[in-house]
Every structure is written in structure tokens, then in C-alpha cells.
Amino acid sequence: MVSIATGKPGTRELFMGNEAIARGALEAGVGFAAAYPGTPSSEVIGTLAEVAKEGDIYAEWSVNEKVAMEVAAAASFAGVRAIVAMKQNGVNVASDFLMNLNLTGTRAGLVLAACDDPSALSSTNEQDSRPFAKWADLPLLEPGTFQEAKDMTRWAFELSEEINNACMLRTVTRISHARGDIELGERIPPSKEARFTATSPVDFTPYPVPFKHHQMIAKLEKVRELFESSPFNRYVGPERPELLVVTCGACWFYSLEAVKALHAGDRVGILKLGTTWPLPEKFVQEHLARTERVLVVEEVAPFLEGNLKELVGGHLADTGPLTFYGKRSGHIPDSGELNPDLVTKALGSVLDLELEGVSPEYVQKAQQLTGSHTHMRAIGFCAGCPHRASFWSLKNALKLDGRGGFVTGDIGCYTMALGPTGYFQVKTVQAMGSGVGLACGFGNLARTGFEQPVVSVCGDSTFFHAAIPALLNGIYNHSNFTLLILDNSATAMTGFQPHPGIGKTATGETTPAVDIEGLCRAMGVRVEVTDPFDLEGTTEKLLDLLRDDGGVRVLISKRTCALVRARQEEAEYRVHVDPEKCRGDSCGCARLCTRVFQCPGLIWDTETDTAKIDEVICSGCGVCADICPAGAIINEAV
């Protein structure tokens, strides 16, 4: 198998966009890589960590994106090329540091890879991180192909060094998490001469601010000049197109396909921009001057659209009057990710062209034959997931307590407790650690008549990322809530990356595991620990903690993620349903196991009208045996 480190220059390999970014960094001689995992960005640093030894680089999972940005900046300050990667929400976390780093400037090349998730396929929002580059006066590159993901990353390090400031590379899920064949280039080794040398007392600070601010703007003007001749911007189409499509990122592919599908190549030109902030004004202006109508195709915010209009506003004499189509005109949807169909539709409506598609008869027949069976497949907790068990007990404890208690949620697999497999227990979801912050607030509303018990849930990785300050806040301010830490010993949602509680680093080295229980105890709160598979014991502990209205208390529900367990050990039980004991619908349990407990390993056999275990899906955790009132689910020890 070809690794991203050992692939030979000149060969073609099938790389994920994130692997291409990682390879580009290696080709640039990156020496330092850091990130907090987050879909769709995780494989940038994940891949670099895998090859850290053979690539002779340092890679780490940082506790959060701000720290990741800081450690990477330190490497840059010391003369080592560094890359930091994060999802769009992570850029928010890192932005406090970023908005001071931009004034400070950098030394060795520093690249921030921001991977956005249009349609929020694995996110709580679909924010566009590009305005951060504009806001921070940093150069912005957007790869439109897999090859560009690699080549732009490599070039971004040079650009960063040319202006002594960080450079932002922005991708979307359909580049980061898609795969394409790319040609590999030469690698240069990382610098081995790291040293921190300040030439003035304020060298590595934003001071004096107005002076550094002025410098920062001058750097950006230099970037604009460099972008004028960038090979990442190109035009395909007729000399004077009737309509100019201006696009970037994965939308470049969709635009090409739309023009082809509508056979509109002689009428439409495509201006594909790879350097989207600052805009190469002269280059863009030249193309705008050759048309009268412009369609902007981009994800997710009308960022390019707004910047183009701003540019035209300042150069109307050169470009002439233009009609813009895009998100503002309603031709491109204002939210969600784009695809070739949506772009073809938009282009067709501007040009008044119809796409010749599949016959309406086929579409109708397909709808008739499949419609009643293709209802949505809801996502939920895996078979054997400890979260299902934790939420089962939490649901029961809140019900037994009877005071209208509720749960504030957080970011991780357990966010799915918004849905049926977590019994709709989670009621709020915002940012990392926010569930605990909200609980702090709810827990201090007693003065205004608030009497409901509050439970905040967060996972182990989220606890380290952003929950600790909120927990401290609650303790300090006498808030009244229970923090339930769902410790499954993994950053499960993003691909099982280790974190400070695991005892392993990103590169597999042993490191002291931070003990969540000890840490909470040291803060002076009551801490209990439970095994979520012990439903009765967990419910009892929860109930006791709910009733203990004495400030903040913590329950750690500790059980390894089912998917991790499946890789490490054999199943604990062979589970089956005793057909003699399961009385089906005559039992009176109203199908508690399949209808309410909802583990995908439990199915209803419509022929025998009894519950059944699907041996392909069951993970053998044995928890369902405890919920069957007839004792019909049998655990046989393996």
C-alpha cells in the first residue's frame, strides 16, 4: 500500500482530498502538524500522524483548535513549516488567536486548512469559513480539484513565507472527503534548525497595533499582485461569452458538468478562481469586461458574489454594467451544498435551456415501485453502543425523579440522543462544551422560580476540549446541575482518535492518561462512576445525584465505544430470544425491545410475531436482556 509519505514523484495515486493536502504539506517540507479532529478535516493531520515517523515530522492531536493553532504558530516562529487543520466550527474556536496572529505575523510557512461542511453532513452548522480570511486580512486559497488540494498546499507555505503571515486553505466536504487521482511531486525534508530569535521586544506581538495593522494590509496587497499571475485561476470558454460563470472549489466540477449537459460551451465561459481573497482584481476585471451577465456558483455563503460586486462597484468604467445571478438573485439556493443537478438547473434557468433527462415515465414508474419503501433511514446509536444504555437509564431516572428535569447536549455521537435511539433526551445542541455552559446558567435560575433538575451530557473528548472551563464556572458560581460524562474512551464520531484521557498520542506513543475522575474530584465536586451496561445501578446513581441539590455533581458513565470494542475483543455474549418465553404482542410489553429500546441488533420477526436477534448486527453486549420483562432475551457467555 502506498503511503502519503513514500509515494514516488511522478506516479499517479488515488488520494482523498485531505490526504492530498497532507502530501502537499510533506512535499513542502512541513515539520509540524496539529489539529483537533473534526469532520471533514480529520484526515489531514490523521494521515500526517500515521506517517510521522517515516516522514520525520511531529504531529499531534491538540485538545482544541485554538491550542492547535497556537502550537503550530510556535513552530512557525521557530522556523519550522507548520500546518494546522480544522472544521469550520473549529475556525471559530481558533479565531481569537488568529485575530492576533495576523497582526503578529509568522516566520516559517504556516498553513491553516479549514474544511467546511456544506449541508452540515456531519456538523451542527454549515457556516462558510472564508469570511475569516477576509476579516483577518489573510490570503485564501480554494482548491477546485484533488491535484490542486496538494499543489496549493505546497504553494501556500511559500506564499506564507513570502509575506510572513499565515495562509488559509479552504476546502469543502466534496474535496476533503472525496477521492481523485493525482500526480505526486518531490518532497523536501523539514528544517532541522529550529530556533526562536526575537529581533525586537515587540517582534512576536501585535504591538504597536496600528503599525502592525498597516503592515498586515500591505502584505495583503503584495498577495493580490502575486495572485494576478496564479496558475490556480483559469478561464475556459469563448472569447466573449454570453454568460460568465465565476466559480471556485468543488463547484468548478459541477459548473463544467452543467455547461456540458446543456451543450452550452459556445455560449458560456467559466472563470475558475483558486485565489479567492484577495481577488486578483486586474485578472478578474479583464474577464468581467468581456461579458454582460455573470452567474456565481459557490458554497455556502455568497462570499465570492459579494466580493465581485464590490470589485465591480469600484471599476464600473472598466467592466461596464453587469447583471449578476447567484444566491442573491435566487438562481442558486441560499443554503445547503450544491451538486451538478442544482448548478445545471441554475444555468438552464439563466440561459432558458431545458435539460434532456431521464423520461418522465421512468421517473414515475420508479416512484410508484419504490416510494412506499424508501422512507428515510434514520441514524442512531450502533448496536452495543454504551450511549444507548446511558440514555435509557437517564430517561428512567428523570421520569422517576418527576420534577421535569431535562438534558443539555453537546457535540459527539451522543448528539444523536436528540432522536429515537437516545429517547429524545437531549434538548439543546450548540457548540463544543456549550451543554455544560447552558447547564451552569439553568442551574442558577432558582431565584426566578426555576425548579427543574438539569443534566448536562458531554463525551470524554468534548470534556477535554471545552467543558472544563464551563464546569469550573458552575462550581465557582454555586450552580446546580449534574454533569454526566459519557466516557467511551474515544473521539468516536470523527474516527476514534486518541485524546488526553487515552494514554496514547497521535503518533501512538505512550503518555500519561489524564484521569477525568481525579480531575473532577480535584475541583472539589461530588463524583460518581458507573458502568452504563448496569442499567439498574446507573439509574439509581443518577436518581441520587438528581436529588442531591448541592451544587455541581458529576457522574462518569464509563464503557468503551462498541466499534472500538469490536476491534479489540470478542463479543461478551451470544444473545438469542427464547421463542417459548417471548409471547409477542400478547405479552403486554408493547414490544418494549424493538419499539422502545431500539437497538438495530433487535428485530421483529413478522412470521412468528416475536422478537429476534439479527446475528449480523448484534454486538453481544447483552444489555437488552435486562430490559425484557419476560426474561425472553438470553445472554450466553461466549
Place this chain on the structure above:
Amino acid sequence: MTQKDPLNVIVTGVGGQGNVLISQLIGKALVKQGHHVTIGETYGASQRGGAVMSHLRISRQEQYGPLIPEGQADVILGLEPVETMRVLAQYGHPEVIVIANSRPVYTMAVTTGAAEYPGTQEVTRTLEELSSAAWVINATEIALEMGASILTNIIMVGALVGSRALPLGPEGLEAALRDSMPSDKLEVNLTAARRGLEEARARVAS
């Protein structure tokens, strides 16, 4: 046989069935043979029991985008019956070729009794009516006979290669498996792929 260009293939199933592995195996093997390949797939939340799809676009001429337009799949490989139906309705056309595993993974709506799962006959009839050729293969049952349901996807990829719908022969698939499987898992995966090839051979002959 002249190959359609681009050739659009969708591999579909439920999170955890091994979609990504299949698309990578085929993709890597085809890139090695000089094709341009693009793969778009769903990840993350969709892994947790949700519907998943990998879009493969294979071309001799250029690199295509990671998403196949609606109604333009040439081949659909389904690891799960209802998911195959779902993808077929959105991406199919009268000339599409469909190869589907027969074993259901019930949706929550079916498990809770809110919806019914179609019977094997209905699935087969639907797939046949909406395609130029449809094979339903008992891949999970074969995998269970071999001792591990996890081999289902490899049996299915064997059947896909055996159908000759891809510009990839059995040797290419074997080489890809040798390239990507850990040595202790290689033999059983090669056997699974051959079982899939046999299933295809029996159908091509008939």
C-alpha cells in the same frame, strides 16, 4: 466493448457495511490501469446506521466531479435491498445495471413496526423493472457460511467485477486486495472475492 465515458458507478448500503472499502479497492485498481477516477462518498454521521453511497466516476479522458447527476448511474452495486431501491429511483435510467445483496438491514421504522419491509420477490421485481439487468445475490448468507458476515462487501465486489460492467478484470481485483489487505486477512478475502466472481459467472452464463 467500448466503455461509456465517464462510467458512473454507485455503491450503496448502510453505514458499517463496507462501502468505502469497495469504492477504494475498485478506484485504486483502476487508477493503476491509467483511468481517471473520482469517488464521492458520505461519511461521519452517516456511518451510524444511516444510508451511505459512494459515487465512482471512471474516465479515460478527464477527471469528473465527485457527485453523479440524477438519472445517470450506469451501474449500481447495492449492499442492502431498500438502499438499492432508493438509489435506483434517484439515479437510475432504463439501461442501468443493478447488482444487489438480498439481506435487509431494517430501518428503525420497520423495527418499530411503523413501516413494512418489502419481500425479496418485490425487491427483485422492482430492480428488474427499473433496469436493463438486475441480479440479487445472497452475499450475506454466503459470507455467514464462510464464517464472517463482514465478507459480504468483498463477495459483492467480486460479483461486480464478474459482471464485466467495469473495465476491471478478476486479476485487477485480486491485485488490489493483495495491495490493501493485511496478510492474515488476505486469503479469506481472496476466497470471498472468488465466491462473488462465481455468482456472477453463473448468471452471465444463464
